[in-house]
Amino acid sequence: MVFSRRQAKALSECHGAEVRVFFLESRMSPTGIAKARRKFKAMVRDFKPMVVHAHYGTVTALFSVLFSPVPVVVTYHGSDLNKTPNDGFFRDLMGRMLSQLAALGASGIICVSTQLRDALWWRKSLVRIIPMGVELRRYLPMERDAARARLGWDHRKSIVIFNASAPIIKRLDIALEVEKRLIADGVSMELEILRGNTTQEEMPILLSAADAILLCSDNEGSPTIVKEAMACNLPVVTSDVGDVRERLAGTSPGAIVDQNVDQLASALRTVLASGKRSNGRIMAVQNRADAETLDRETYELLLRCARHGAK
Secondary structure (H helix, E strand, O other), X not given: OHHHHHHHHHHHHHHOOOOOOOOOOOOXXXXXXXXXXXXHHHHHHHHOOOOEEEEOOHHHXXXXXXXXXOOEEEEEOOOOOOOOXXXXXXXXXXXXXXXXXXXXXXXXXXXXXXXXXXXXXXXXXXXXXXXXXXXOOOOOOOOHHHHHHHHOOOOOOEEEEEXXXXXXXXXXXXXXXXXXXXHHOOOOEEEEEEOOOOOOOOHHHXXXXXXXXXXOOOOOOOOHHHHHHHHOOOOEEEEOOOOHHHHOOOOOOEEEXXXXXXXXXXXHHHHHHHOOOOOHHHHHHHOOOEHHHHHHHHHHHHHHHXXXXXX
């Protein structure tokens, strides 16, 4: 939840909002939820918020709309409305059902992509499309060899970043097949697989040191790592998922192809052979990826719901 904590900090520091974070630690245990309800009610009595902003649907959003005495804005990020088979059939189905129910009680709804808005069953007219942005002032491109020297990477081999924070949905199996195919064809490359423990300080260095990023997920909302790669001028090769077409519009080199090994391998081979950085940073500004702009849109919606969306 780094991005939600970053946004909470930005709303406080840049827009003067008073923000307090509540983390719903137990989302499966009735006893745990009952305890969380008491803590939440106590926080509300003490803090007296004008509005509650729930990041993610499922239990978190439904908890918020049921127990908050003030208007609730829900932001849907992807796995709350998309299928997540690695969660198991029942948990996946229940999560998506709870997300849909939460929309009925929300005073405002944010979806990070048009595809997620289309996945809602109702209240689509209430939705604002506001992706989570990337801090361009923090994600600054470095010279590739200088970044590699800081990481101790081989200067000759092509390095491709792959985010495997949720290996089944992100399709690590496809990424590994792409790597295997290219190596068999004589391409000197390897995947740098991220497991979700990379810090925000390390990411700009990794993205500057790499030669491309590969994305082949089954589904996404608005993948943050694509915008981070753009900010560091790292070429992106991806399947057509989430809002990548909108985010990457006008960006080159790079490619958006079908989710299969042949097309992904061919596109990645072309990008690596070019040896070029992308124009991603320029396009990130034009294609609404800057966190400062998007946080302002979120703040304005929260303020409007606080003033006019009383439950």
